[in-house]
Amino acid sequence: MLDNISKVLPVGQLYVPSFEDFKDVVDHLSKNNYYTNHGPLLKSLEKELSSYLGVKYVLGVTNATIGLIIALEALHEEGSVLTPRFSFPATMNAICMIGANVCYCDTLQDSPNACLESLEDKLINDNSIKTILLPNLWSTLNQIEHIKFLAKKYCATLIYDSSQAFSCSYEGEKISINGSAEVFSFHATKLITSLEGGCITTNNSSLYEKLTHIRSSYGAVGNVLKPLRIGSGRMSELQAGLCLKSLSYIKRSIEQNRKIFNLYKELLKPKNKYKIFEPGSRKIESSYQYVVLILDQAVNQVRGKLTVHLNNNNIFAKAYFNYDFSVFNDENPMDFPNSIKLSKSCICLPIGERITPEDVIYISKIVNDFFDSLDF
């Protein structure tokens, strides 16, 4: 019975390899006695990812935040790093961890993508900005050519935080080479997973050498001038083995996401009270890892109530991302109206391995009933 649903419905992707897959990897580790420090499974994963993404160099890392820290450490020389005032905090954490200043631009209205006017305005007026770190959120992509043009025009290094956009394509090509470096996440809540984990991609051989030096004390390649700070960003053989398994199922996982996303679109009745964010477009092929509702201004004050209502029905919907980002930078939040509005009006519904069509019917009914019951 739909109204007696007892299983917990999470937001994350959770395409975690099966217990049998886990056993396979553990058996492999026990047989080879190779556990970490750039072992054979990691090398194999990096090769597979390089081929899948169509990029020359891939570095597996402990997690995506560490990937961002390493990429920034390798590429950002001094000054501030520009990023939209709307992302998962890891984007800003990474900037602070390398000791750089966070500088914000606004997002578009009803989209997590950077507003290009706001971005260019910052680049014109703040000459301390030397790097742009752009998140590709909700499995959608920024306006890649235009941003590349702006980065070049203002001599800024461009890095993409594509933690939420693995396997998305832009004009038919998988993203991975649109900035000097691009970072992906393999957290358990992502499309492919190594429980925690991530990777950095680049086509630049000297950057690759520098990244390998910063990543860890072993496994560095080339003879680049040693960076000042070396970190620890190794991915273990267990992580690499699980990620390889996960990658082998990716086609099926994306297809599952697409079906679930389309079913939501079919069943949800927004009636001008919210929009379902569409991550794909003519140019963008999404991997549909997120189903995001953006509430209309007239109803966004009920988001908290809706979240609680969904949670009470075992639907762990989340406000993605409702944080006070002033902790990283004290610019007036009112200067970023779209970001502020977005953080107050979006809510993310469950999608991923554990969500069945029956679950979508159940969730949609609860959401539809909730909005029908509102007296506006």
Next chain:
Amino acid sequence: MVDISNSYLIEKNKYIGSETLSTSSLYSPDSTTVLNYIKTSYYHKQFTNRGPLVEELEEKLLNFHKARYCITFCSGFWALVAAIKNVALKDRKYVLMPSLTYRRLDDAVLWAGFTPLYCDIDPINLGLDINSIDQKYLTNISLILAVHPMVDCLNAYSISKFALSVSIPVVFDSVESVNEKLPEGKVGNFGNCEIFSLHASKLINGLEGGYITTNDYNLYNELKEFQNFSLNSKGELTQKYSMNAKLNEGHAAFALASFDELDLLLRHNYSIYNEYLCLEKLVCDKFRIRRYNNNMSPSYMIIVAELDKKYIDCRDKLIMTLNSINILSRIYYFPPLHKKRESMIGTKDLKLTITDLYSKKLFLLPSGWPIQKDQIYPIMNLINKIIDDIYLKKC
């Protein structure tokens, strides 16, 4: 001309075996135990973000160390950065530390936003010597980073007492002293906090990972926030400097399985160490094995050899030769950190006499779980021969 390296390799393969020998612990926990643990994560469908195995591991570790709080990390390195960042006095510049130590210790200090300041070591235990601290720097020291050496232990009590007397916090890097009991208590209870590693080369094999023990509740909470994007229990961002440094459930499963079988590894390590001691007579004119203090319940994990001064110049070539025949012996902490970044402020006018002396005469012999007791005799014989050959300039 005789190809001496090849003859070493033939001898190694014939008497020791063809496998690569290292100085890493590389304990292989029982696969069934690992899988039994991970079943819990599959049951709860939680694989990271402080899952059930991470909590179970932390509980076991805090009981083991008899500490109040324990928090696991994705690596010992980032645990170290977290500890320095959250413990050091913010308005001061230097972190006082030894130079003959873990080769990434200075990187951890730099990531935390401080500058390393080196002091000399005690020739008895090879750990930081508080008597060598240059008093003129004292008012600008934000933290004492005391590292337990590979063999033997620091006098953690007297270092803590000194730190208290000068109002400087102290963090112990106890990566090499997991099992030790000091007269004043178990390692894991000293200073503001203590850092440990769960890397595969260490005593507890979590593949990658680390943990911090502390008796300070506020610090425990700060560290918890630091490793989770600075999010507090209400989901609010609390601080600028933070990251994702969480341990995943897979690594926790390995660490738990290794921890359960710790006695097995300790017995193995002791038998290897004891065998080296028994066979020391074969090489006693060339080097001696540095002794563990049996009263401290050591792990006997690493075998440190100290060359006689006559053979000091042979060391680097010895290591190179051994590595070329798949015996991955290592120099004891190389290079000393004050030689690595000589331009660094705070190291320029320091005289580290004992550090310089010991940085030339120590090396590590093969050890760890994969080494068998009957391999020690041919290892010692071969090393004896290679040192003789190097000394007589045959190779």
